[in-house]
Amino acid sequence: MPLDQKVADFVTPLIRKYYSRVKIDVDHLSEREFGFGSFESKITTRHHAFQDKGQLQDYLVANAPPFASCSPSLYERPAARPMEAKGWKGAELVFDLDSNDLHLSCQKEHGSSWVCDNCFTAVKDEALKLIEDFLISDFGFSENEIRINFSGNRGYHIHVISDEVMNLNSKERKEMSDYISGNNIDIEAFFPTINERGAHLDGPKLSDFGWGGRIARGVVGALNSGENSLKLLGIDSTNSRRLVRNKAKVIPGIEAGNWDKVKITKKSEFWNNVITNMTIKQSDAIDKNVTNDTSHILRVPNTLHGDTGLIARKIKSIGALEGFDPMKDALAFSDRTVKIHAISVPKLRVRDVSYGPYKDEDVEVGLAAAVYMMLKRVAVLAED
Incomplete structure (x- = not known):
């Protein structure tokens, strides 16, 4: 829907005033491609380049764009076109998390374009999970190699700036996003006897690395939280009650790698469904097009978002993310x-x-x- 012209005329001077008092700085600024948008479209023009932050600041003040974006890629000639002429030098690994992808029940009440406190909490939890459980725990990146930005609207942009990722191609980036989102998980890799009739069901332990430990910890965590948490994993009411009623023996069994403390019929179908429900939330939350496509451009940190007026705030640390409240900390x-x-x-x-x-x-x-x-x-x- 086009923005009411009186609203546009009211907000544009506010945007200009913001950029006249707030200094915008970007790492490797002269090697990045920039794009700008209107109130109707987030990107109306791209292939811009600036030599320094002074040039960028002058552009922002003069034009007061509702949207300002830049590339996670670095180029020899960032203003050149087509893309092949830019001289790609490498790209940060970026994940775009959006509350609209989490299919939250509150969205049925307020719609997909609106964001409530529950939306903000849920997408922050996904961002913390991505950083702590995958980027740091599984991939071994340090906190110093991770940059966190609020998107200015419904989520977060997570950048990995390690030298190890800068030259990854799209296929290698896809492999990382597939791992994080749990795509193509082979259930027999974690439950080797699951398709053997009458066999004892061995499975992952809490301490196992990667997805095995994540599956075990997820089920144990749901058991400790109660029936509703098990239902969120796709477990029907009857089995949820049985598992909770017997959790005093089920949990020690999982800790020892014994997943047969409560008999489950159609084990392969049952545990496949559970794992699928554990991965959907993460799969939907991670925008693979952004992660895999090195030509994508994203919001410039600390610029304004033209659909909210909020600041796409740069967040200093994981600890700062835990306490971050967009409706307090991103107000302009x-x-x-x-x-x-x-x-x-x-x-x-x-x-x-x-x-x-x-x-x-x-x-x-x-x-x-x-x-x-x-x-x-x-x-x-x-x-x-």
Whole structure:
């Protein structure tokens, strides 16, 4: 939906003022391709290049683009076109996590374009899982080799800047994303006797490396959390009750690699389904096109997002991510109030103030909340 022109005229000077006071800096800036977008399209022009942060800053102030993106790839000639003429030098490994891909129940209430506190919490948990359980634990990257950015809207961009990944080709990047998302898991690799009729079911232990240990820890964690957590793994009510009722022997069995403490019929089908349910959330959350495609461009850290008015905030550390609250820590605008006409606004929290839900009414709200609602196309400026 095109943005109301009065809203665009109101927000554009706010964007320009933001860039006139906030300095934007990017590592290896002169080797990256930049792209910019309008309120209607995140990328309307690309193949831009800047020699230094001063040139970039001048462009942002002069043009006040609603969206500013740059490449995770480094090039010899970043402004050249077509892509093959740029002289690719390598690319960071990037993961794009978006709450809209998590199929959360709250989205049925507020729609896929809106983001509530539950959405923010869920996608942050996925980001922490990706970093701690995969990038650090399984792949051995250090925290110093990982960059974390809030996307400015519904999720996070995770960059790995290790020298080991810079020259990976698309096939090698796909192998990493497939591993992380659990694609093509061979169940017999973890349950070697699962297809042998009458055989004792041996399986992974909590301490096993990679997906084996992850499967064991996931099932034990769900057992300790109760029936609802087991149901989220695709286990029916009857078996969920049986497993929880017998967890005092099931958990020690799994710890010893014995998965036969409770008899399950159709074991291969049953555990395949469980593993699939463990991987779907991660698979959907990781945007493979971004991870595998080195020509993709992403939000420039600390620039504004044209669909929210929030800052695509650079986050300093994993610890800082744990405490990060986008609706407090990514706000660009002051607390002054603005009168808007709310068309249909779901509940919204900005800082510690709750707004809405509103329906076809004039209300006075804080500037950050007003910009968020208007850029989400659920409100316009009130008539004088």
